[in-house]
Amino acid sequence: MEIWNIIVKSNTFNFLILLGFIILLCKIFKAGSLIEGACQKIKTNIENSDNAKSDSEKKLDEARKAVENVANEVKEIFDNAQKNAGLMGDKILKEADNQAKRIFENANKTLEQEGKKLVLSLTQKTALASLETAKNHIQKTLEEKPQYHNDFIKQSIDELNRLKTDE
Amino acid sequence: MNNTDNQLIATRYAKSLIGLAAQGGLDYTKLYQNLQNVKEILSLTNELFDALCNPVISANDKEELISCIFANDTDETIRNFLKLLVKENRFNLIYEIIKIYDNMLDKINNISKVEVLSAIELDDNLKEQIKNKLGEILKKEIIVNYNTDKSIMAGLVYKMGDNIFDTSLKGKLDKFKKAILK
Numbered sequence: 001m002e003i004w005n006i007i008v009k010s011n012t013f014n015f016l017i018l019l020g021f022i023i024l025l026c027k028i029f030k031a032g033s034l035i036e037g038a039c040q041k042i043k044t045n046i047e048n049s050d051n052a053k054s055d056s057e058k059k060l061d062e063a064r065k066a067v068e069n070v071a072n073e074v075k076e077i078f079d080n081a082q083k084n085a086g087l088m089g090d091k092i093l094k095e096a097d098n099q100a101k102r103i104f105e106n107a108n109k110t111l112e113q114e115g116k117k118l119v120l121s122l123t124q125k126t127a128l129a130s131l132e133t134a135k136n137h138i139q140k141t142l143e144e145k146p147q148y149h150n151d152f153i154k155q156s157i158d159e160l161n162r163l164k165t166d167e
Numbered sequence: 168m169n170n171t172d173n174q175l176i177a178t179r180y181a182k183s184l185i186g187l188a189a190q191g192g193l194d195y196t197k198l199y200q201n202l203q204n205v206k207e208i209l210s211l212t213n214e215l216f217d218a219l220c221n222p223v224i225s226a227n228d229k230e231e232l233i234s235c236i237f238a239n240d241t242d243e244t245i246r247n248f249l250k251l252l253v254k255e256n257r258f259n260l261i262y263e264i265i266k267i268y269d270n271m272l273d274k275i276n277n278i279s280k281v282e283v284l285s286a287i288e289l290d291d292n293l294k295e296q297i298k299n300k301l302g303e304i305l306k307k308e309i310i311v312n313y314n315t316d317k318s319i320m321a322g323l324v325y326k327m328g329d330n331i332f333d334t335s336l337k338g339k340l341d342k343f344k345k346a347i348l349k
Contacts, residue, residue, distance in 0.1 A: 127347045135320075135340055142286075142321055149287050149321055156323035156334035157293075160300050163332060 174267075177260045181267035184248065185275070193244050195272050202265045204240040205249065209261070219249075219258045229253040270328065279307040284316045284324040284335070297323070 007013050026032065142148055184202075188195045209216050215236065219229055230250045237246050252258045273280060281301055283289075289297070294313060301309045305327075316324075319335035326332075 124347055128344065131340065131344055138336065139320060146287065152321035152336060153285060153293055153323055157296055157300050159334040160304050163304050
């Protein structure tokens with residue numbers, strides 16, 4: 001009995017019972033195929049992870065390259081835009097300047113012409129008024145001193161010489 | 168028919184009258200006197216001129232009318248000429264024909280008719296001076312017709328046919344005014 005106790009209570013015995021139990025369990029639940037499946041699954045997952053990693057690395061490279069180009073393109077666009085803006089600005093300024101000059105010149109010309117017209121009109125009016133005054137004065141003088149008629153008549157007779165020269 | 172055409176036709180008839188006188192049928196002066204008589208008779212009444220121009224009245228009636236009315240004051244040559252005008256429906260040109268004939272006759276006789284306008288009545292001395300000066304300049308015998316027109320203010324205006332030589336004060340002032348307005 002004592003020996004039995006020693007055997008039952010020994011670790012080796014307990015281990016063997018446990019081993020047997022485990023083997024039994026493994027047989028019941030087909031632990032090998034499960035483990036193999038799990039291993040396979042893990043292996044696949046690892047492979048997928050590797051693929052995903054390499055894809056990600058590729059995408060990362062592409063993204064890096066793309067970002068590098070974007071920066072260049074943005075710089076180029078910005079440079080072009082700046083250049084165009086500069087040119088357009090110059091052109092607009094030049095045109096605005098020319099237009100302003102033209103407007104100024106036209107305004108000056110119009111002003112000058114209007115001034116001339118006004119001066120001419122005033123000169124004409126003044127001259128016509130003077131002529132009318134002179135006419136009235138002569139008329140009055142001729143009425144007061146009819147002997148002046150003879151002077152005009154003699155002058156008219158002398159002017160007949162012009163007919164001779166005209167011929 | 169325009170005025171130029173009428174002028175040309177009237178000139179042709181006037182020339183034919185000159186030709187008639189040149190052939191010795193009737194001398195220039197008599198012809199002139201006859202035409203003046205025609206003008207005078209026609210001026211007595213417009214109806215006579217209208218009747219002689221009227222196309223509704225027959226040429227025979229018009230010729231009879233001419234024979235009756237102009238018998239005492241015109242030579243037969245002139246009456247025949249008037250009848251020809253009636254026949255050709257050109258009697259409306261009679262005044263123009265007489266005017267052109269007068270001008271042609273003046274040329275033949277080296278005469279120039281001048282109308283002189285003055286603002287006041289001219290004395291004989293001035294008239295003589297004007298006539299002599301015109302004769303000297305135009306180298307023709309001058310017949311001057313003196314008239315007054317106050318509107319010319321002072322000086323003289325000479326009218327020679329269609330030409331006007333204006334030496335009046337008004338003319339000079341008008342020229343000056345035109346120059347100002349140019």
